[in-house]
Amino acid sequence: MNWKITLSEPDIGIEELEAVKKVFASNWFTMGSITLDFENKFAQMTNTKYAFAVTNCTAALHLANLALGIIEGDEVIVPALTFVASANASRYTGAKVVFADSISENDLTVCPEHIESLITERTKAITVVHYAGFSCDMKAVLNIAKKYDLKIIEDCAHSPLAQCELDGGKLYLGGIGDIGCFSFFGNKNMTTAEGGMITTNDDELATKLKLLRSHGMTSLTFDRHKGHQSGYDVVSLGLNYRIDELRSAIGLVQLDKLENFNEQRREVFKLYVKYLSGNDNIIVPFKDRDLNLATPHIMPVIVKNSIEKIKSALKEAGIQTSKHYDLIPTFTLYRDEPFTSQIEHIENILTLPMSQKLTEEDVKYICCVINSI
Ligand SMILES: Cc1ncc(COP(=O)(O)O)c(C=O)c1O
Known part of the structure; x- marks a missing residue:
């Protein structure tokens, strides 16, 4: 692709x-x-x-x-x-x-x-x-x-x-x-x-x-x-x-570059928070944390409704997404232990792109696609 x-x-x-x-x-x-x-x-x-x-x-x-x-x-x-x-x-x-x-x-x-x-x-x-x-x-x-x-x-x-x-x-x-x-x-x-x-x-x-x-x-x-x-x-x-x-x-x-990478990732995280802030359908986990302590690695959001529609729109727009993660006890190897999460919509995690190379234009584009649904 x-x-x-x-x-x-x-x-x-x-x-x-x-x-x-x-x-x-x-x-x-x-x-x-x-x-x-x-x-x-x-x-x-x-x-x-x-x-x-x-x-x-x-x-x-x-x-x-x-x-x-x-x-x-x-x-x-x-x-x-x-x-x-x-x-x-x-x-x-x-x-x-x-x-x-x-x-x-x-x-x-x-x-x-x-x-x-x-x-x-x-x-x-x-x-x-x-x-x-x-x-x-x-x-x-x-x-x-x-x-x-x-x-x-x-x-x-x-x-x-x-x-x-x-x-x-x-x-x-x-x-x-x-x-x-x-x-x-x-x-x-x-x-x-x-x-x-x-x-x-x-x-x-x-x-x-x-x-x-x-x-x-x-x-x-x-x-x-x-x-x-x-x-x-x-x-x-x-x-x-x-x-x-x-x-x-x-x-x-x-x-040598890691501090810098992490700082750039914090900026990308802030941009996602900014451009998704008006969207009531999307929860951005950790948005209230002290970002200075964090090293954003992946960008999981929770989509309350229409996740499939949003995923398709992002794919159509050439934006790769993923899911971090399917809960481990849902895998065959671990299914013997009954487990039910109390977290609403946890199955609706959508991972958006995250890297220090993303520009404000990139994040704006991704969020525009999401906000258009
Ligand atoms: C939370 C977590 N633990 C462990 C690993 C395993 O790391 P590695 O691929 O270096 O073995 C990963 C890899 O993505 C991970 O995300």
């Missing part, structure tokens, strides 16, 4: 290409010094003690579940409204996933009261998702975790450098719960094509995550290449979820 406006667009160019060329010139491609730089910079920018680069966010989420000791028979509470990877990552361990509803049509993040009502003696962890780049109610989630002695995994795939207000200060997401998981997939606020990062402030978890990322081995090929280590032991049943120097080089450049 030849879209006039695509749903998302990577913002990647000559600087990233130059960085990749340098990796070719170095003739070292697997995890090495560039990855270490990428990790250190990410940890510094998110104000976390440790950051480990991985193949993707799904791998990060899987490692998070493993490092937290989630096993068969455990239960993990996950939002119903998220990408399926947030739930699958717990299923890989044999744990049962229990789904929590969103707060409201205006705030689609996970509802803390509903989380609390789902807790049983088997519950081990809560995975929260900072949906669309807007923080969950972390204060409430932290209180619940403390009360019931639960672990918190923050799925930050949509929220690199987003923050939330806590105890009178602003904290970066991904460093508030036990483990944070980030995605650098091609449609994300920053990209390495495929890629991800895992963050923690906990020394013990950091040791486990690092081992689990690479076969449970006590040294890397790079350590041995540098002569720092001559052999290795295998101390846990790890995986190969390593990133590589090519992606890390791209990631370092993208990290």
